Amino acid sequence: NAGVTQTPKFRILKIGQSMTLQCTQDMNHNYMYWYRQDPGMGLRLIYYSASEGTTDKGEVPNGYNVSRLNKREFSLRLESAAPSQTSVYFCASSYRGQGANEQFFGPGTRLTVL
């Protein structure tokens, strides 16, 4: 049981390049999320998905696209990277049920755009 896994761990992009960040969870969770973490700003939600085939915008969606390929996988795509997208990206997932359910986080992807 690997939990939430992300690839790649690190990446350096040039301005204008594109890339896809992959996220997989093996906990049979319905909800999946993408956050970015920036110094002094905490984590901010980019996009989320409540189920396979559905996605919704979070707080900072501009410049990103997502795809919920199946229940396990949720990818984040940068079509044209900008320096403002330099950040650490975290994927998370959670169970859909009663009560306050915790989110389980991946190890993060550190992205630098030069």
Added chain:
Amino acid sequence: AQRVTQPEKLLSVFKGAPVELKCNYSYSGSPELFWYVQYSRQRLQLLLRHISRESIKGFTADLNKGETSFHLKKPFAQEEDSAMYYCALSKGSARQLTFGSGTQLTVLP
């Protein structure tokens, strides 16, 4: 709109001293609040949630709706408590989290 405020970016205490990490929130509904912790070189993980009223690793947090606060407390800090702590509020149909900006706690020997 919902907001989570952690007023202290950095907090240092000596080992054995009490520690309190402040968190205030604004939310029109009934809040679900959490504390997450990120130890050095580890992934973000749940520390505790208000609904459970639990004590984890000696930490407790009480939801005060009158003061809209959810401060994290521990009576005797340990060096292994040094980490980044995030207060978070859950809302929406998919229980999205709104995080505070975090407090870096350093426990000095």
